[in-house]
Amino acid sequence: MSAQNPTPSGGPVVEGPHDPEHDPRAAYALEPEYAAALTARLVATSGQTAEVRSPLDDAPLAHIPQSTTGDVADAFARARRAQHAWSRTPLARRAALLLRLHDLVLDRQDEIIDLIQLESGKARKHAFDEPLHVALTARYYARTAEKHLGTQRKIGVVPGLTRVEVNRVPKGVVGIISPWNYPFNLALIDGIAALLAGNAVVIKPDHQTMLSALLGAELLEQAGLPRDLWQTVAGPGSEIGPALIEKADYVCFTGSTATGRSVAQACADRLIGCSLELGGKNPLLVLRDADLEKAAEGAVRASFSNAGQLCVSMERIFVADQVYDRFVERFVARTQALTLGATLEWGNDMGPLISQQQLDAVTAHVEDAVAKGARVLTGGKARPDLGPYFFEPTILEGVTPDMACFGKETFGPVVSLYRFQDEADAIARANEGQYGLNASIYSQDGTRARAIAQLVKCGTVNINEAFAATFASLDAPMGGMRESGMGRRQGAEGVLRFTETQAVATQRLIRFGPQFGMSDEAYAKVMNANLRLMRKLGRA
Template structure:
């Protein structure tokens, strides 16, 4: 299915608008060709979106949870009906293989479906009183205007994971997608319009991240900001939020370890590694970046992993036979090259891959396995964000824990062992918010997603996800 290219607009207060500034080109990293343009919005447009969301908040928050759920259920239905168009849009703007894009649309829609129902369960409570003649209650109220700044690598799911709980709880919403993949957000905004959301409840602003963020962080009408991206930017947002003590949810960087113990099912471990590491060409925040394999199964694991990785096909994501798409931009490709070259110079052996692929101007890199790596190599210290799997040999469970935790990040980790007691003991010592045990794909709408340490603040998804968008109001009632 071909997706037409176009000059797209922003949506503010129910109107599709451009910008007084210039436009931004959206480039397909698989071909180097421009596939569309979006307005390069800035402070003016951001202020307009904030005002629109602020004006719409009172009426939206006063709807019943069941009424708000009706809008979300309609949006979920429309997303599933338009799955193919959204998926094609996603693939041409950021390169993800089409089958992964289709899966992301379903995943993204599942957050809308989940929070449509979860919004009906935002309840307070009655607390036993400490004195006669009193009644103590807790009410839950929506925070207010919520703004979301989302990344390029999951342009649908990272948006709906924030939009679902915000709208379900009674908040109004401003979305600011990455300028490298804004077209999926435009399509989702169109579907919000088709679902009948009232004017100002959902707004879309594209353009300058710094200028738009300056407004949402500095405008007191915005009471909640939710961000997925780098830890560096997250720390900046924390500092900017201080003046207003603005409520934040931050899902930041990761550097996930994957541990294979000597009693693991090696075939299952290899399958889980490929599923985790090579999804979206390794450009995910929870993908396995550091592989620690116990010496008893090290050679078998490397051999089987190398064989599996050699079978992965690289190319344009619109070709359904391809497993690995491009890196998002030249900086991303250069980082992957630098990490592999550094590892090779320090003694790592490349068992497969290890080279960039020249293909019609695309930004492709061969799926790569490195063995005999060690902690001196950059690939074990920095998040690569590319299709490279470094494998280090370890001798004990204690070493696995020590090396895994030796990072400022704590988003995701993976453990492969067939021994239940051993698995529990190891996992209890891992400082990560998400752990996959014999599982390479732990994400789901109904579970909490988020990290420890410098990997973020708060949780998205699950029961906890909607708590980030409500405040508890304690009410003491004197009965006379």
């Protein structure tokens, strides 16, 4: 594995104080005016700021103004006033805004990618996934707006005389708590669906990646989003999160299962809905007939994309005994060929972890496993020579239930290998634990793999692919089973969650009760006769 010296790539960044020819961790910094323009969009009056430092080199990036609980209340008040008018805006106009956002994201993607890398440290090819997915989401929901949100006709109780329509009424103001691992993408994809459905949004991004989320807010404004419909607040989750939930009409949260439980309980207390994408200990199955080159390539992406800091990444790989040794040889070789570096340029395969806290957690999992007998096939240690938070992509063998990384989410570039003798055993082991977010199956028999997929307790299952097939298929829902969450983003469910369902029925000519002098008993007989007739005619 090798490191590359970072070089400026344009956009909102300038080279920092280090000399790149003498220091492999040459720093980057944001133009102060650029950061100030973004943070001006915050609703924050506390007078306090929080410093943000780049995981690429631990150099300061910006000072983020902090919000008070009063600022959260003010943000919701503004958003609620704006939402009344927005909910009456024709659906076609809301959809047109998303198409303009699509174009702006593509036009400014280099700037977006630079900022994502500066805040999160991820490799450029993984940062590229974020504007790509936002553009895909915006275009998908714009093109399917009428299909998902238009008034729909339903079958009335009396055909021809009962007209029934179903409307989708916006919830009101949606509260979003977004994470640091996909700071631009996850700050926008839920929110733009909520906007399309006629809602306003108040969002609290993670403190580490606030600027990427604020750039998304700027692009929405440039696309023509009316003032005050999108409000951003900043501050500690323990203070600002509860204040946001207290005011919201619906909550979207992406993060840990422990925090997700608290969010769900707070929403339940208020009888409001929520959608939660939480933790995972995702399994990948390599069946005996798998194409081993494809499986090894996919396993590398599945395990080490964004340094393993991806909710749908794989942390457990189950390999059929018949092909285990050949797969491991290929997987280890591909992993050892990965290039690590703290750079904004294309070419690296993996960047650093987000913080010292994340590095400590990953290191603790690996050290615990090794101390209890696990074998390191490659990797296994931090790389401070590359940057402050680098950890080598690591493959473990011989992991047992008494090791922390067996069942707990590592959320880093660490994966464990397991042999299996028969597929029933592999399925049972893949379903162990409390999580159920994403799975992957490699087999050249698609029919058999799809049958196995139905037995795996995960919200998404990819066949002959790591995670991108489901993640990028916007017409399909995405989310977790069991303790990996509730609700879905993407597809019809991803936008309908932000609406209330309203049924409107118009009755003509007859009423539901005796008429023309008919007795109650006679009316009951007539209705029974009609039921039998409808049954014979095959009507609903």
